[in-house]
Amino acid sequence: MVKTVKTPSGGRTIAYETWGDPDAHPVFLLHGTPGSRLGPRLRTFDLHKLGVRLIAYDRPGYGGSDRHENRAVADAAEDVDAIAADLELKKYSVVGRSGGAPHALACAARNIGSQVASVAALVSLAPPSAAGNGDGLDWDDWHKEMSESNVSTYQLLERHAPDVTELGALLARNAETIRRDPTVFLESLREEMPSVDRVIVEDAGIRQHLLRNYLSAVGEGETVDPRAPMGWVDDLVAFRRPWGFDLKDIDGSVPVMLWHGERDIFAPVAHFHWLTRKIPTAKAMLQPSAAHFAALPALPQVLAWARDSADR
Numbered sequence: 001m002v003k004t005v006k007t008p009s010g011g012r013t014i015a016y017e018t019w020g021d022p023d024a025h026p027v028f029l030l031h032g033t034p035g036s037r038l039g040p041r042l043r044t045f046d047l048h049k050l051g052v053r054l055i056a057y058d059r060p061g062y063g064g065s066d067r068h069e070n071r072a073v074a075d076a077a078e079d080v081d082a083i084a085a086d087l088e089l090k091k092y093s094v095v096g097r098s099g100g101a102p103h104a105l106a107c108a109a110r111n112i113g114s115q116v117a118s119v120a121a122l123v124s125l126a127p128p129s130a131a132g133n134g135d136g137l138d139w140d141d142w143h144k145e146m147s148e149s150n151v152s153t154y155q156l157l158e159r160h161a162p163d164v165t166e167l168g169a170l171l172a173r174n175a176e177t178i179r180r181d182p183t184v185f186l187e188s189l190r191e192e193m194p195s196v197d198r199v200i201v202e203d204a205g206i207r208q209h210l211l212r213n214y215l216s217a218v219g220e221g222e223t224v225d226p227r228a229p230m231g232w233v234d235d236l237v238a239f240r241r242p243w244g245f246d247l248k249d250i251d252g253s254v255p256v257m258l259w260h261g262e263r264d265i266f267a268p269v270a271h272f273h274w275l276t277r278k279i280p281t282a283k284a285m286l287q288p289s290a291a292h293f294a295a296l297p298a299l300p301q302v303l304a305w306a307r308d309s310a311d312r
Contacts, residue, residue: 002037002064005086007079015064016057016083020047025117025307026092028080028107029056033099033235034175036063036216040209040296042303052303055092057083059103061231062217071234074244076103077110084115093118093306097295098267099235101125102243105279108256109249117310120257120302122295123264126271127243137274145268147192157236164237168228175218175229182211194263197293206296252281255309259302261290 004013017037024047031039037056047054057079060068068075084092092115096104101124108119127136136142139158143151153170160166178185186207190198201207218229250256256279260272269286276284283305287294295302 003086004064005082007082009078010068012060012066012068013064014057014060014066014079014082016055018053018055018087019044020053021051022053024048024051024053025310026053026055026084026087026089027303027306028083028092028094029054030076030094030096030100030103031056031059031213032097034062034217034229034232035059035099035213038209038216039213040206040299042300046300050300050303050307052307055083055087059100059231059235061229061234063219065231067230067234069234071238072241072244073102073238074106074110077107077112080107081112081115089115091115091117091310093120093310095120095122095302095306096124097122098124098292099239102127102239105247105250105256106243106245108254109245109247111254116254118255118306120259120306121275122259122298122302123261123267123292124258124271124275125239125267126274128240137271141270144270145265147265149188149192150266153236154240157240164233167236168230168233171232172228175232178214178218182214185214186210192265193293194265194291196263196289197291200293200296247275247278250279250281255312256282257285257302257305258282259285259295259298260287261292261294262286262288263291266292
């Protein structure tokens with residue numbers, strides 16, 4: 001059942017859902033880019049076995065959540081905290097995959113009310129060199145070994161920044177493709193994937209979740225706004241701007257896991273190595289034979305770690 005909450009500052013609506021035992025340890029699952037609260041997750045039966053209450057929400061501008069114009073990655077910490085307050089949670093963990101991973105790290109750094117018990121960032125990007133007095137990956141390293149489609153999209157953003165009109169037009173076309181047939185969009189990604197990723201997305205259950213996730217992200221039905229999908233636009237802009245927090249604030253007081261596949265082409269492994277240097281207290285897990293979508297079958301293991309680490 002979809003629930004909504006208003007943010008304390010700005011009064012924006014955030015749409016979220018929960019699954020699993022309401023008395024079990026709460027874990028926020030932050031979706032990728034593009035994505036929604038309906039992204040790939042465990043079945044309710046499996047969540048009960050794990051002892052996890054899963055919470056997922058539409059990031060601003062996606063699905064049922066209002067847009068947060070000019071948002072930074074750091075702003076996710078306040079959105080998560082608003083949902084936690086609505087659910088009256090005293091402690092919770094945060095797991096982010098792909099585009100959700102930097103936002104999960106923001107929760108570790110901000111740790112509003114000292115309520116964040118553990119954080120896992122799966123296949124995360126690293127911040128650009130523009131973040132934090134030049135401390136980040138420069139453009140050459142940031143996009144090295146990245147998929148051609150991602151590089152061209154970020155190049156389009158860089159050429160026209162701060163104007164996102166061209167980026168918005170590109171993503172509006174992609175969104176329309178998804179609305180007509182999300183399998184076409186997934187197939188375009190599949191063409192670039194290494195073989196290990198293709199095997200994963202061919203799993204019927206994962207494929208169904210991904211297609212529903214993409215469709216929910218950009219909206220569906222006759223009342224959809226045909227303009228640019230601004231959640232998608234705002235994500236990409238936020239990744240290439242200062243993130244709004246310092247990774248030095250992740251000091252070991254919150255257990256953090258960094259999980260990555262060495263063959264990832266959507267968030268290349270150089271990003272993982274940079275993050276491990278900047279967060280030396282993190283538990284670093286690099287899978288040599290895995291790529292980007294391997295984070296999906298790894299989710300049960302990661303949720304169990306987040307649950308157990310919360311008791312430290």
